Amino acid sequence: MPEILTTRRQKTEREQQIVRLLRDGMAADALDMKREDGTAEMTHGGRDGVIARTAKLYVERLVATGEAPSISVPTNQDAHDISAAVRLERRALGLVGPDLRTVPATDGERNYPLPLAAGDRVRLFSSTYATYENGRGGPIGRNGSVLDVVAVSDQGLALRNTKGRVGTVRWGKLTHGGRIHLAYGDAMTIHTAQGSSRGEHISAFPGGTDRVLAQAAYSSLTRHFDKSWLIVSEQAERIAVQSRRPLNDTRAITTEDKWASVARSFANQPEKDSAISLAERVVKLRQGGVKLFQQALRPAGQQRAAGQPLSQGPEIVQQRKTVAAHVMGYVREVRQRVRRTIDSHAPHVSQAARARTLDHGHGIKL
Numbered sequence: 001m002p003e004i005l006t007t008r009r010q011k012t013e014r015e016q017q018i019v020r021l022l023r024d025g026m027a028a029d030a031l032d033m034k035r036e037d038g039t040a041e042m043t044h045g046g047r048d049g050v051i052a053r054t055a056k057l058y059v060e061r062l063v064a065t066g067e068a069p070s071i072s073v074p075t076n077q078d079a080h081d082i083s084a085a086v087r088l089e090r091r092a093l094g095l096v097g098p099d100l101r102t103v104p105a106t107d108g109e110r111n112y113p114l115p116l117a118a119g120d121r122v123r124l125f126s127s128t129y130a131t132y133e134n135g136r137g138g139p140i141g142r143n144g145s146v147l148d149v150v151a152v153s154d155q156g157l158a159l160r161n162t163k164g165r166v167g168t169v170r171w172g173k174l175t176h177g178g179r180i181h182l183a184y185g186d187a188m189t190i191h192t193a194q195g196s197s198r199g200e201h202i203s204a205f206p207g208g209t210d211r212v213l214a215q216a217a218y219s220s221l222t223r224h225f226d227k228s229w230l231i232v233s234e235q236a237e238r239i240a241v242q243s244r245r246p247l248n249d250t251r252a253i254t255t256e257d258k259w260a261s262v263a264r265s266f267a268n269q270p271e272k273d274s275a276i277s278l279a280e281r282v283v284k285l286r287q288g289g290v291k292l293f294q295q296a297l298r299p300a301g302q303q304r305a306a307g308q309p310l311s312q313g314p315e316i317v318q319q320r321k322t323v324a325a326h327v328m329g330y331v332r333e334v335r336q337r338v339r340r341t342i343d344s345h346a347p348h349v350s351q352a353a354r355a356r357t358l359d360h361g362h363g364i365k366l
Helices: 013-023 027-037 046-065 076-092 214-220 234-243 255-266 275-305 313-362
Strands: 040-043 070-073 101-106 111-116 121-124 128-132 137-141 146-152 156-160 166-170 182-184 187-189 198-205 224-233
Touching: 013 027, 013 214, 013 224, 027 040, 027 224, 027 255, 040 046, 040 234, 040 255, 046 076, 046 198, 046 224, 046 234, 070 076, 076 182, 076 187, 101 182, 111 182, 137 166, 198 214, 214 255, 224 234, 234 255
Parallel strands: 040 224, 070 187, 070 198, 198 224
Antiparallel strands: 101 111, 121 146, 121 182, 128 137, 128 166, 146 156, 156 166
């Protein structure tokens, strides 16, 4: 089985150590290091608080480094809401212009109005072709690609891909079930973000981490070269801690309890069956069966070498049959005795019964 033994994406030894701890299931130690570094935050205000803080952190890191961090979240709804919040922050910085058109959009699961403006970043959901300035057509992106909106017109969108090429995509090529198949692209789901890399990355969990598995947490927290940021909901983690306690448990929920809840989720790695693991179990069962069979034969071999019978089974069976026959004979004998006793006393019992009946009859007056 291939295994990941080294980490090359992260540049610093500190970040590599955190990633190794996550990979080895030592999420609590990794979170302790991130809290020491100030890259793990537990935000108040529930879901809205996490969304607002993520958008603010996006701007802070963009201004500090000159490069926008990537963002990954558990669900499409989280991605849409955080992207909309980031869009407002980018507009405040002058990176997004006024809305030019609002289209009915869908991500395949939800329908929503999607205002579009120059400077927006949008995500594609399928392989998309565009017409370039030279009049030729060609692919501009695929499912998961994030493109910059250059212009919006009645004919379609002028989009710029990561290679800097600008092409026009007609509305008809973006239509899915009568709606435009687009979403804001500043935040992506953890699944979509797999394989991507950025200098800095933000992992946000607006709904808490209770349903997050170790694989998803590891993928989300390892998209960076330089630094990874983690934002979780204080309210959601407090509820998760309380739900695991007995109803009459009145202990106060501490900050350490809430971070332990996050670590529990990030270390939760249920074993997934595969054809290889199934084959390995079959081999182990076969080997175990052979060993047990050999162990069962060893006493027989020792008895044969000593000239003793291989088994006392026949003698035991015969002994049980003899005892059973003796018991059944005794039962039949007792039964016959009881029957003879009843037969011998029956006439006397009958005569006594008739006499008592006559005596009662003489005492009756009409």
